[in-house]
Amino acid sequence: MTAEGTAGAGVGPGARGVQGTLDDLGTPLAEVTFVVVDLETTGGSPAESAITEIGAVKVRGGEPLGEFATLVDPGAPIPPFITVLTGITQQMVTAAPRIEAVLPAFLEFARGCVLVAHNARFDVGFLRAACSAGGYAWPSFPVVDTADLARRVLTRDEVPNCRLGTLARHFRAGTEPCHRALADARATVDVLHGLIERIGSYGVHSLEEMRAFAKTPTPEQQRKRHLADGMPSAPGVYLFEDARGEVLYVGKSGDLRTRVRSYFTASETRRRVREMVGLAERVRPIVCATALEAEVRELRLIAEHKPRYNRRSKFPERALWLKLTVGETFPRLSIVRECRDDEGVYLGPFGSTRLAEEARAALHEAVPLRQCTQRLTPRLIEQGRARTCALGEIGRCGASCEGREPPEAYLRHVETARGVMEGDVRPVVAAAQVRIDRLAAELRYEEAAAQRDRLAAFVRAAARGQRLAALARCRQLVGARPGFGGGWELAVVRYGRLAGTGTIPPGAHVWPYVDAVVATSETVFPGPGPAGSATAEEMECVLRWLDGPGARLVEVDGTWSCPVHGAESLREWLDRAYAPVEPEDGGRRAGRPLR
Template identity: 85%
Template sequence: MSAFWTTVRPMTSTGAAEPPTGPGARGVQGTLDDLGTPLVDVTFVVVDLETTGGSPADSAITEVGAVKVRGGERLGEFATLVDPGVPIPPFITALTGITQQMVTNAPPMSAVLPAFLEFARGCVLVAHNAPFDIGFLRAACTAHDHPWPAFPVVDTADLARRVLTREEVPNCKLATLARYFRTGTEPCHRALADARATVDVLHGLIERLGSYGVHSLEELRAFAKTPTPEQRRKRHLADGMPSAPGVYLFEDARGEVLYVGKSNDLRARVRSYFTASETRRRIREMVGLAERVRPIVCATALEAEVRELRLIAEHKPRYNRRSKFPERTLWLKLTVGETFPRLSIVRDCRDEQAVYLGPFGSLRQAEEARAALHEAVPLRQCTQRLTPRLIAHGRARTCALGQIGRCGAPCEGRQSADVYLRHVETARSIMEGDVRPVVAAARVRIDRLAVQLRYEEAAAQRDRLAAFVRAAARGQRLAALARCPQLVAARPAFGGGWELAVVRHGRLAAAGTVPQGASPWPHVEAAVATAETVIPGPGPVGGAIPEEVECVLRWLEGPGTRLVELEGTWSSPVHGAEGLRAWLERAYAPLEPEDGFRRGGRPLR
């Protein structure tokens, strides 16, 4: 489908006589329908989009599908592929089936947008997870200088969360609702098919809304803004909340922590959970289970953010999604305690003699970084514990890497421990700060592959190097702060005065404030005197979890922050990975069609 197309069937006349007008017209008694527009008379345009990603800021539309309906009758359809002007990622092609070749001759969004706006003019827009689709359409209007029409918007996902129970559907995904309402079209991540399925879901939801007394458009939109009965019943849980920064814990009748959050205004934030602005299904379910909300007032927003991280890690609340398992953080470890050390991926930093790189957010990132390090340093890649006695007796397992020159084959006795130790020292130097050998080795390989026109393999090597650089830069930033025995900093407070933070080995040890006009030194001395004692453990961030160190670093890098006191040295390596951030941005910048790496990013230069 290379151009947009529409089909519109003529609308049937209602046959209703027009009301009399003029001086002789007689007044008539109004009906209940006069209180609003009956849903049977509302024209809906159900729209669905396919895109290259999840955000209008860095993604584009690849397909538009829409169905116009009124009174249960389909009046027309609108469907077209769209040339996004950017490469379609492989995982998007796998999800939707839309390939780069399919959109090559498709019209651009500048041609599709006016046609769609005309098709939807004067109608109510409907979408499943409407903020996503409407967000892309609004962004397209802004990009092409079209004013956004004041469309009323209905979100079928939000309506489903309000009228369907967990016993009826396990979630409110379109595919789940399509099965529940037995739609005539099965959603398949293509715009028109998903829009047709959403039409049937909309009609099924409207039938359910009748039992709630919703019969007009105005009642439908008001219903979407109304809190659930469970939310209204639990409003008293927000009583007595202080208007101060801090952390709040939702607890059930047994005292189990269900959810932990933070806010600069505890009262306003907790009250929002019992209003219509809270539409998340899991959180509404949590509100139904909660019996109390426990506030913890904090001196500053930084203390609140850190306390939230610690409480989530401690209680692991079932309704929190992030930061629940800091112990699952991955590290790349150089096992220097062995005769022939190797690189391994571990979940904790227990060995004080070992050298660590990380943290990593996923196993794939850790494996990519290890592969990049192996490209630069020929360390053994086998997992056996290799000892001189095992080698001398010929009981060590051998592998093919020694045959192809990727390893010195110490398992076969072809490389002594002293020679191997030189490679180990190079790897240690790389992991502790000097990333130049890894970058140089990767660039040589990438340039060789590019000369051979093997662009996809070159892009894979670039991605491998990028994983290493990101992890090294992050680890070096965290380790630099964690090495400092004590750091005291101050930042201007919003209402005047100063916010204070005492940081020991990367962990927030104390927080406080200095009132406006007061001398800061007594407050600084009091904060230091009452600060937590932090004993650093093994690893780059032994005194705190990585998320907390990053949180403190963001606060320290904020505008107006001043360093009051510092013990130790807070610095980054001269040849560290931090200086390669500009390379990362350039390597992954969008390309013009004539440039190299059309679908994989920029080559290294």
Template identity: 70%
Template structure:
């Protein structure tokens, strides 16, 4: 029987990207919540077929003072918006400018939340325009090998934007235009040619993924670690899952969109699995195996040995030194830090509160040298010239140890007072730098104090409810997972706990805050201990954190980094 051919409608075919009008826009705001904060600037660029056909930009009166640190970040001050219109007057013009176009923004949910809130307040219907989020599209298209993150500034450099993002609305919108065009070029080579395809972009499995599906056969449905290996048995990629079968099978479906991992699947010849008793054991095994074998397709946790520490040296006149190794030398350590720069930021923050010497020479009461400028500025007692004795200098050393291990208030107060003074003098950039240094110090001190609360305990046994009604039991020694097991439902706990303790790994602690495991491993254990339903069975010692430690100040720091546009760097957010 003959069947008449039917030509598809334009709606079925979709709208070709070359015919789509895009309005790429950006907002600057006083904070991150549309319910609590206001818009200070809007900028938009209308493009069609790769050509700019219009621009829209204006400052906006937010109806209240702009926080000083927002002014530091954006350059928009109260004086600049004094004569600007409120957004209620700007909104109708913007909606008319965007009529019939697809709206584009970098991290669109943030910008659209302000637009929708303004529409609701002004009695306008929310925009029905198609929305394209360049941040989300970039995460789907680009790999970690191409870009470390999907921030606007990073993508603008990747696609060689002619405009550098600077936290001004129109400039950021222009940079987003270049990013959009770069992303469209990428997806065009993958068969995406319409607006509808762009918005629903998802890759299909590659032929290699489909051909390698047999590698998932026989993988058990249990918690554990999986290792993709090449023909020589070399580990290409290591991962963990609470259900090995489901996780491994996902690598051969369209849900796996990372080009780096798709490349790995094409090389892999086998998948080796290691079944674990519990999910925590699988997580810890994954960390240890990645750190020891360093598979080339893993990007995380490959080099735990590269951690950086801040050391208060053990000498007659101690100083703060950045080191890569913790030794059993009687020194005090703070860390670990992710980089030497972060450690230097924390050291600078401590120097603001503590007049420790900053020279690198080894000093004693018999060794003398000329004092530096810091002594003249009152930032150092000049023990090098004998102006400060060992006993007098020891007061600063005790303060430094206290700030590193127990009480961060002195450093926090000193930096906070300096930031207030700089802000009063309108030296906002310097205040922001000090704030970021303080944040590094507080976060690291809080993390280390939390780690030490567990690594100081010679043995802890804890249990959490399992899905089948039994209990997952773990033995932790000096912050290291020493044993994991499962107790069946209804069984008496004592024999299982005793057997697990008797067969647990013998752990001999080394020096420093993390004496038996990496900081990342101990943090995994701490996250599990904080999870719902966990019960402590046995604790040899006391599990506690310092009452006046950095943890109580960390919330104030984190609040300072909330509430701004998500594509703005954390370095520019205010301390409140």
């Protein structure tokens, strides 16, 4: 082949071959200096959490050049579950420098390098937020995300997921990730080197090629772009279906056409979604009158079809409730999965058994109900066949199982618990506050924080349940909100369930449209207990819509209110209790309880 034949563009009669320069090839990966960084933090959001540890490793050409590691004082209590996860305690960071002292040294360490992290959006987000808070300009680091690269080159047959621990084992990393910053950074270095070897088989040999490679649509995404053809530019729900008609994924959008198209572009990097697109054979749109209808339809369709590629809202029936039992001489608190049409009192719903148990423990601290699970009857007690426990000996219950507390006296505790669960949370708050103050005075801050978390679980569940129960009691509620293009959006809610929606054009007479939407709305019957006739998620969607800017109540048939001394009044307390605490003396803040 002649030189003219390989010159590319511009070839023609008399044209001469042009030799490409090294600059055209980009920066060879062997010559790139990478700084692989990992952070430990007090939570998942830079707006609400802080950095507790930074670890970084500088490498070039497969060889380490240096390491950077330091604990960081977050300026706020470290949540107990973070301590369990990372092993970083409040005492460990008490003498550590603040982030504003650490950040200049890290930026100098990483200057002129390519930043690498696993799920880089998380780590870079915290670092950018720290720079912004400290008044530092964020350097324009090129960023490489090893999670993105792994999703691009590794198949489900090779690794079940793209977590750092999974990839470290797959590439036989010399360091096992353990949720400590430097160890995780070292493991990420080995993962990076393993991925660089893999992408070499795709013809990726430069930094520029590697950064573009992770964002390139897969062949399946490119091949199935036609599935987005014909999508309407309207709010609604979309269902990805396979060749057999099985629903793979359900989503919602204010613009179906734009959202569905995004699944077939480079912006979609989620591995599960790319896999789903490979199986999909059609996308079915359902146009909705309003965004609220789309949100509620999405929840209902996910609960109905339980698509394998949806992660949330698939099992609303698994919600947990705290129930004060009925039909017993000595009622107790039980964790159940459904509300029944009985005289039981319910608190919740809870998203996990742990939260339900914490809320129950907070209530037990305030009200000495029995904690055993046996069905206790007077006859069983008289015959001496009731199982006894040590709680009666230490004053945590009245020892009804031994006959020391008669049913009449126990009933007073039951009535107190009923009052707390139905609205007056002051006894639980007061009891918890006494314990927290005592532990804080004894400098037992971590135990005080655990008590605070227990109380917070109870308060959040009580507040949620009271909001939902108030909506579920209304036979009919008609609300209106300004539409995006003018006019109004309407919603008819019956016993907590969205029964109908519609819109009113700008300048139109309101009442004919309201009457039409009400007349065509679904007939709904009241549900058992505080659960209403809809799932908790659906009712919360409706409540968020009603809390939106410009929302108005058109009609309320029922009493829509929360208790005066209910948990809703403690929302400000919760915000203060979990807000970052500024140091008063520039020193110790270990586990300060709520104030």
